[in-house]
Amino acid sequence: MxxxxxxxxxxxxxxxxxxxxxxxxxxxxxxxxxxxxxxxxxxxxxxxxxxxxxxxxxxxxxxxxxxxxxxxxxxxxxxxxxxxxxxxxxxxxxLPKKFPIQRIRVRQKYVTLNQRDSERAAREHRQLTEIWESATAQRLWAKPFVRPVSSKLTSGFGRRRIVNGEPRSPHSGVDLKATTGTPIRAANSGRVVMAKDLFFAGKTIILDHGLGLYTVYAHCSKMHAKPGDPVGQGEIIGEVGATGRVTGPHLHWACRINGARVNPLDLTTLMSAPDGGR
Ligand SMILES: [Zn+2]
CATH class of the missing domain: 2.60.40.10 (Immunoglobulins)
Structure with a gap:
């Protein structure tokens, strides 16, 4: 220049x-x-x-x-x-941002946890934190990010949640409405770091895109990927379902960047593909 x-x-x-x-x-x-x-x-x-x-x-x-x-x-x-x-x-x-409050009703076992579930949830929380705090040194994505299912938004990112009348952590992803069995596509290329049935998130796939960037696909009915698998952008990794703490079938899609919970839809509106605009 x-x-x-x-x-x-x-x-x-x-x-x-x-x-x-x-x-x-x-x-x-x-x-x-x-x-x-x-x-x-x-x-x-x-x-x-x-x-x-x-x-x-x-x-x-x-x-x-x-x-x-x-x-x-x-x-x-x-x-x-x-x-x-x-x-x-x-x-x-x-700047300050006001997120709407959302009241939902789920099975009571997801609100008042028995000791076994409470220990399980705590253990899974630690495993997830370990993932968010680690970063693969290489960038594993190259193309633009895509939505994992084509559907309209049903529940927005960041909503402050009241679950069965009790305040819970804010909604850290977006809920994409789709019927059970709808194929879920990898938002971008990367590697599977988790494919596991979690207490709150149900059957969950987490993709590592490198450089501390992760995308999360929760409440699946089926998972078609296992830890260590490389995946390409748009590859089918699972199917929409209603496992875990849900009110009905949908895909909960979330994103972490070096620990920060950010709106995954922002990925799909980045100004250019990382390799574009040379
Ligand atoms: Zn959700």
């Missing part, structure tokens, strides 16, 4: 004002090729990957569903290929 080599590294955030639950795409534009980037945002690592000739790097970052509104900074260090380093800092404001 003809920038002098002592020019700063530009940070481009194409998103509008940020709100809790937002996924954002960050771009770096450097005067010469970048060798390595270390960065963080709201106490989470931001994992950049190179594009084209290495002067443009990109990353996905998340604002967790329950982040408090305020001013945050994306900070870090960029090491140029020639050995010099540059500091990175970009302030971003997270």
């Amino acid at each position: 003809g920038l002098p080599s002592d020019a700063p590294v530009l940070v481009e955030i194409p998103s509008k004002a940020l709100a809790p639950g937002d996924l954002l795409q960050v771009r770096l534009h450097a005067p010469s090729p970048i060798g390595r980037v270390e960065s963080s945002f709201i106490e989470q690592p931001v994992r950049f990957y190179p594009m084209g000739d290495g002067r443009r790097w990109e990353a996905l970052a998340g604002v967790d569903l329950e982040v408090k509104p305020g001013l945050y900074s994306l900070t870090g260090t960029v090491w140029m290929s020639d050995g010099r380093s540059k500091r990175l800092k970009k302030s971003l404001r997270v």
Whole structure:
């Protein structure tokens, strides 16, 4: 782009004002090729990957569903290929967002847990936390993200939930209405990290897309993938069902980026495919 080599590294955030639950795409534009980037945002690592000739790097970052509104900074260090380093800092404001309250009724065993179920739920919660806190060093996706089932939205992301009259954690995904048996497609390429019957989420498949990005497919009737399987974008990994804590058949689709719970629909509206726009 003809920038002098002592020019700063530009940070481009194409998103509008940020709100809790937002996924954002960050771009770096450097005067010469970048060798390595270390960065963080709201106490989470931001994992950049190179594009084209290495002067443009990109990353996905998340604002967790329950982040408090305020001013945050994306900070870090960029090491140029020639050995010099540059500091990175970009302030971003997270605006307050009001999520609607939703009251649902489910079988009481999912609200008042007996000791066995309560221990199981706690164990599964720890297993999931371990997954969210780990990251595969390579980016495993390349194409744009797609919706796992084509259906209209039935229950929105972030709703504050009252289950059988008791407050529960906010809705961390979107519910896509579909009949039992509808094929579920992988939103993008990656590797299966979990295919398991969970107490709350029912039969659940989790895909690792690399760089701390995961997508979750819950309440399946059938799972057609097992841990370790590589999957391609659009590949059928399971079928819609009503297993776990549900009011009826649907796909609960969720996304984690370096631990942050973000709206999975944001994946499908990223400004370009990671390999596009060179
Ligand atoms: Zn859901």
